[in-house]
Amino acid sequence: MNEEKQEILKIKNRASRQRGEGEKENEVLFDKNKGIGEGEEDKSSSSPFAIAREQEETTRALLNILEDVEKERKRAEEEKNKTLAVITHLADGLLVFDKENKLLLVNHQAEKFLNVKAKEVIGSFILELAKFPNLKILVSLLGVEIKGIFRKELTISEKLTLEVSTAPMMPRGEKLGTLVILHDITREKMVERIKTEFVSLAAHQLRTPLSAIKWTLKMLLDGDLGEITEEQKNFIEKSYQSNERMIGLVSDLLDITRIEEGRYLYKPVLADFEDVVHFVINSCQEEIARKKIVLNLKKPETKLPRIAMDIEKMRLAVQNLIDNAIKYTLAGGKITFLLGYDKGKKEIVFSVKDTGVGIPRDQQARVFTKFFRGANVMRMETEGTGLGLFIAKNIIEAHGGRIWFESEEGKGTTFSFTLPVKEEFGEFLKEL
Incomplete structure (x- = not known):
């Protein structure tokens, strides 16, 4: 930077000397031409005057250009310093790679997170970073070549996630490099873990007394503890149903805890998915009849191939989807079940289509999150915990499937999912 300033100063001094020499030359020429008559032409002086004037204008223009360049250089330097200051003091860690996956920049927070010094790693290609313990974990996450956009969790230690x-x-449509941002979520994970542990503890503590209440009420209803009147029976039945809902809620909470902790175990067997669908539909007949809902089941003429699945958990996933359709379809509505097989993709496709209240567009992104219930169904005062779709999604994805939905408020919702047909039974176990 000092060399540039010295060079600019030299040019300015040279220009000033040239301007001074030009002025002196003009003075000499003027003195020599004293006494020339009005009608006489001085051919010897007209050319030097023009040259001197042109030289002065050129010098001024050059000085203006140099001043503009100097101003622009200072402005660019200030912007660069501001950017570096922001990057340095970011609360998040930042690594910048060029398009060849060479590390160009590591900010202070990234140094702290990864326990490295910037000067030791800058200039290294991504594979070369694997020799540093914490960077080795990062490299295994990023891969040999950083592609696209993704977001993943990285556990550095028990105290840092x-x-x-x-x-x-x-910037102009051409990839110049990649930004890698490291955000500390240790506190969030700790709070989440404490919350999960509390829910698990509370659910376990509730399960035992609820089971005791269930069997006591069942004995009363069955007359094992003596005869009861019709009025007493109605009250006990309502209590029994409320207790069943509480047991269902506790089961859902325990399932979520196991899913989040990776303890939701699967016991797959080769079975017919169509049997699962029929089992769930039959179990819902009482509620369907009560609301006078019209059912329609469409299935292929040929028998579906058997798949590897945990029958109980798959029943739960299908049950949650069908329960939602029944719950949010008004009396006299229609529910259609579509069961098919995609030979090209080798996967079973299942859909539940209802004519219910639908899901508001501005809330659809949260459908598969825990405890979600649409604002419109909250106004209906329908019962529900908002856990069913979260559980269903996890079960289906654990089986290698995909789940999605289409919905329009006031017209209904269609939930669909796929289940791959495994050629070998062991393929399911490999994915878990």
Whole structure:
């Protein structure tokens, strides 16, 4: 930077000397031409005057250009310093890779998170970073070549969990490199773990007394403890149903705890998915009849191939989807079940289509999250915990499937999912 300033100063001094020499030359020429008559032409002086004037204008223009360049250089330097200051003091860690996956920049927070010094790693290609213990974990997450945008969790230690996000730098449509952002989520994970442990403990503590209440009420209804009047029976039946709902809620809470802790165990067997669907539909007949809902089941003429699945958990996933359809379809509505097989993709496709209240568009992104219930169904005062779709999604994805939905408020909702047909029974176990 000092060399540039010295060079600019030299040019300015040279220009000033040239301007001074030009002025002196003009003075000499003027003195020599004293006494020339009005009608006489001085051919010897007209050319030097023009040259001197032109030289002065050129010098001024050059000085203006140099001043503009100096101003622009200072402005660019200030912007660069501001950017570096922001990057340095970011609360998140930041690593910048060029398009060849060479590390160009590591900010202070990233140094702390990864326990490295920037000067030791800058200039290294991504594979070369694996020799540093914490960077080795990061490299295994990012891969040999950083591609696209993704967001994943990275556990550095028991006291540090990071959320790693990547984003390509494409200012003019051409990829120039990749940003890797490290966000500390240790506190969030700790709070989440405490909450999960509390829910698990509370659910376990509730399960035993609820089971005792259930069997006591069942004995009363069956007359094992003596005869009861019709009025007493009605009250006991309502209590029994309320207790069953509480047991269902506790079961859902325990399932969520197991899912989040990776303890939701599957026991797959080769079975017919169509049998699962019929089992669930038959179990819902009483509620369907009460609401006078019209059912329609469409299935292929040929028998579906058997698949590897945990029958109980698959029943639960299908039950949650069908329960939602029944719950949010008004009396006299219609529910259609579509069962098919995609030979090209080798997967079973199942859909539940209702003519219910639908899901508001601005809330659809939260459908598969825990405890979600649409604002419109909250006004209906329908019962529900908002856990069913979260559980169903996890079960289906654990089986290698995909789940999605289409919905329009006031017209209804269609939930669909796929289940791959495994050629070998062991393929299901490999994915868990």
